[in-house]
Every structure is written in structure tokens, then in C-alpha cells.
Amino acid sequence: HADTAMYRAKETGRNNYCFYNAQMGERSYADLALEHGLRNALENQILHLVYQPKIDVGNRSWVGMEALLRWDDEQLGSVSPGEFIPLAEKLGLIEELGDRVIEQACKDLQAWIAAGYKPPPVSINVSARQLVDYSFAQRVFNLLELYAIPAELIELELTESCLVIGDESDQFQLLKEFDAKGIKLSIDDFGTGYSSLSYLRKLPISTIKIDQSFISELPDSHEDAQLVKAIIGMSSALGMSLVAEGVETSAQATLLHGLGCSVCQGFWLARPAKVEQVTDWLAAMTKNEWPAFPEDWQPI
Numbered sequence: 001h002a003d004t005a006m007y008r009a010k011e012t013g014r015n016n017y018c019f020y021n022a023q024m025g026e027r028s029y030a031d032l033a034l035e036h037g038l039r040n041a042l043e044n045q046i047l048h049l050v051y052q053p054k055i056d057v058g059n060r061s062w063v064g065m066e067a068l069l070r071w072d073d074e075q076l077g078s079v080s081p082g083e084f085i086p087l088a089e090k091l092g093l094i095e096e097l098g099d100r101v102i103e104q105a106c107k108d109l110q111a112w113i114a115a116g117y118k119p120p121p122v123s124i125n126v127s128a129r130q131l132v133d134y135s136f137a138q139r140v141f142n143l144l145e146l147y148a149i150p151a152e153l154i155e156l157e158l159t160e161s162c163l164v165i166g167d168e169s170d171q172f173q174l175l176k177e178f179d180a181k182g183i184k185l186s187i188d189d190f191g192t193g194y195s196s197l198s199y200l201r202k203l204p205i206s207t208i209k210i211d212q213s214f215i216s217e218l219p220d221s222h223e224d225a226q227l228v229k230a231i232i233g234m235s236s237a238l239g240m241s242l243v244a245e246g247v248e249t250s251a252q253a254t255l256l257h258g259l260g261c262s263v264c265q266g267f268w269l270a271r272p273a274k275v276e277q278v279t280d281w282l283a284a285m286t287k288n289e290w291p292a293f294p295e296d297w298q299p300i
């Protein structure tokens, strides 16, 4: 009998139901707080950018900087992008968020240029979702024009996950538009995705960023050193530039440099820094005092 079955399910499930409900309630409260916080942060411009230099340890030049989003919330404290970027994607806010990131980077570049500095290119992280919309390229071009930023000063960092979704030919067109405009594209976290390598020769990609998981066990791990070597060999065969991510020690930089990857990004050289700090670095660069190297750096 249907009624009885329902009754029984209710009866036997009662404890479970209460337990389940309390847990779910708690979790969704935290989720809601985060969601509310993110919407509020977007609305009230609470998010800001920090910049982490990419430095060629071979010729000691500052070749770029990566814009990284930060959210320091009054109520929630610091929320990491690893947490709120996926949330923004889930909530359908990533396009707006992404546009804001590009606009802020353009504003910062404009201010540095107006002050007479020569900033290196800024690279911006792009989520897979942003690449689905064909108007994305046009919005980027409009921002560059609005702030009078040369296209060479903006690069986009795509992950492999960006390249496996959506219609292949649409995406190819979109990436080609960036390329035609002079906006360089790089593959972030290279080696951690699941996409086939064939995209490397199909798409206009200029740089490969070796994921930090391949760097962190260097110089001790022989396997990782071999993998890094293979990645370097492949990129140079394809005529691509390289950046090593998450370089934390002088020994790692020395090894990478020796293997043929001289551009490093990581805490060893510089942590992601606020705009004011970047301005100080730009000023120091004009006096040949930047990039400054850690004392333990002994080039070979």
C-alpha cells in the first residue's frame, strides 16, 4: 500500500532525516554566506588584483607579471581564488568578474604608462566559461581601446580545461582573433589537464607554463626533472616560450635555467604584490635596481 510505504520510509528515516537536514543546513548556510559575500564583493568593488613577476633569470630581465585576483572580505576574511573562482563559475558570475579583472589590469597599466614607466606584459587568467562566449574577444578589444593599452601588454592564460569544452571551431576562431590582434596566449598549469596535446599545434599558443607540481620536488626528484626536461624539449621543438611556475628556491631556478627554462615565477623571486609595490619595482627598474635577486642566487 502506497501510504504505508511512505509512512514507513518517514518512520525509519526519521533520525537520518534530522541528521542529514542539520548537516545540509549548515553547509548550505556557509555556501549562502559565500555566495552573498561574492555578490556583495562584486557590487562594491571589494575584489582587487595583485601582480606576480615573471623573471628571466638568465639575463635578469622582468618579462611579465601575472594578475591574480584577491578577495579580503570584512566578514569572511581572505577567501582564496581557488575557492571563489569555481563559485563564480557556478553562479554564472565569471564573465562579469573576468571583465572586471581585465578592466582593472588595463587601468593599472594605463596609470603606470601615464607615470612614464615601461611595464612588462600583464597576463590574465581566463576561465573556460569566458571562452564560450564569442563576444569575449570584442569586449577585451574594447577595453584595450578605452584605456589605450597596446595589445602586446596583455596576455591570456588558458588552462587545458579551456580547450576541451564548446565547439572546437568557434573556439579556434576566438583564439585566432586574439592572436591576430597581438594578444599572446599561454597554457597555464601545463601537464595537469586531460586534453590531447594536438591543440598545441592547432592553436596559436605562444607560451607554456609548467605547472608548479612538476617544480615543487625539484631538484631532488629525478622523475620530475625528466618530465620537465621533456616539456622543455617539446616546447622548443614547437617554438614556444616557457615559464616555470611556483619556483621557491635558488636550486630550482638553477636547475630550470640549466635545462633551458630561464623564465621563472614564484615565491623565491617575488610573491604576488599590490599595485603600489609594482609601481616601486617599475621605478627601481628605471634605475637598474630591479629585478633584484635573492642573495642565494648563484648563476652558473
Ligand code: C2E
Binding pocket: 052, 067, 068, 069, 080, 081, 082, 085, 098, 101, 125, 126, 127, 157, 188, 189, 212, 245, 246, 247, 248, 265, 266, 267, 268, 272
Ligand atoms: P594559477 O593561475 O596557476 O596561479 C598561480 C598560483 O600559484 C597563484 O595562486 C599564486 O599565488 C601561486 N604561487 C605563485 N608562486 C608560488 C610559489 O612559489 N609557491 C606556491 N606554492 N604557490 C605559488 P592564487 O593566487 O591563490 O590563485 C590560484 C588560482 O586561482 C590561479 O592559479 C588561477 O587558476 C585562479 N585565479 C586567480 N586569479 C584569477 C582570475 O582573475 N581569473 C580566473 N579565471 N582565475 C584566477
Ligand code: MG
Binding pocket: 066, 125, 157, 188
Ligand atoms: Mg595563471
Ligand code: MG
Binding pocket: 188, 189, 209, 211, 245
Ligand atoms: Mg598556473
Ligand code: MG
Binding pocket: 189, 211, 212, 245
Ligand atoms: Mg598552478
